[in-house]
Amino acid sequence: MGCASSKQFKRRTPGYEDPNILAKETTFSVNEVEALYELYKKISNSIFKDGIIHKEEFQLALFRNSSNKNLFADRIFDLFDQKRNGVIEFGEFVRSLNIFHPDTPMTEKIAFAFRLYDLRCTGFIEREELKELVIALLNESDLFLSEEAVEQIVDQVWQTFKQADANGDGKIDPDEWKDFACKNPALLRNMTLPYLNLQKSTWARAVVM
Structure with missing residues (x-):
């Protein structure tokens, strides 16, 4: 061939x-x-x-x-x-x-997933980026909720991600994300x-x- x-x-x-x-x-x-x-x-x-x-x-x-x-x-x-x-x-x-x-090595998948969530390319994952993703998911499912309902959903999602914020500065850097993803491999199930x-x-x- x-x-x-x-x-x-x-x-x-x-x-x-x-x-x-x-x-x-x-x-x-x-x-x-x-x-x-x-x-x-x-x-x-x-x-x-x-x-x-x-x-x-x-x-x-x-x-x-x-x-x-x-x-x-x-x-x-x-x-x-x-x-x-x-x-x-x-x-x-x-x-x-x-x-x-x-x-493909898991380290490469982790790095790619970080870049996927880092919508603004700032080198961090922040709550507002997750909010954009949540709103996009809702809109693509034709679900148009009140701002209050959206904030509640974002809060629930961010509580999970917030566990990665080891230094408590309100944002997740690549090293924090890597540690968090290694401990929670289910986060990367869509990466394979x-x-x-x-x-x-x-x-x-x-x-x-």
Whole structure:
């Protein structure tokens, strides 16, 4: 599958990177990288047909909706868009998906989760950021509650996160988050997608074939 597939990558994929290099830099094998290319092609041509993943295509793939504003899709897209050029190229797609692989070290998952919650990119997780996430979740579920009800929910969520604030300064830094996440691994359950272990995945075999 190797040589012919590599030529296909180079000819058709914007931001092409050698599958062998991507395999060395991630948990994926060369065959798995090539399988991910098939998924990448489907997503990157779902709306704009240009072979690059735009935010609308990314949101459509995640939530089956490309038009409604979605804070989670926006945030994850921003983290995948490592070059900060408004699109996701193939190399970025593979490297970012690697975070969710079952065999990726937990320290990398913890760091990615911290960046996900650090909406304002201040280097801290704060209550107001959690409030933004709660409001986004409620809105996406078509639940529009009073400000008082929202504050009660945020308080409950923050009480859990506040346990990570070891120095009591009202915000959570990366080291505090790491210690807290190690003690509470359930916080990271969404950071592992079992089907990304492509060698064991029936999905992967179907894509490759």
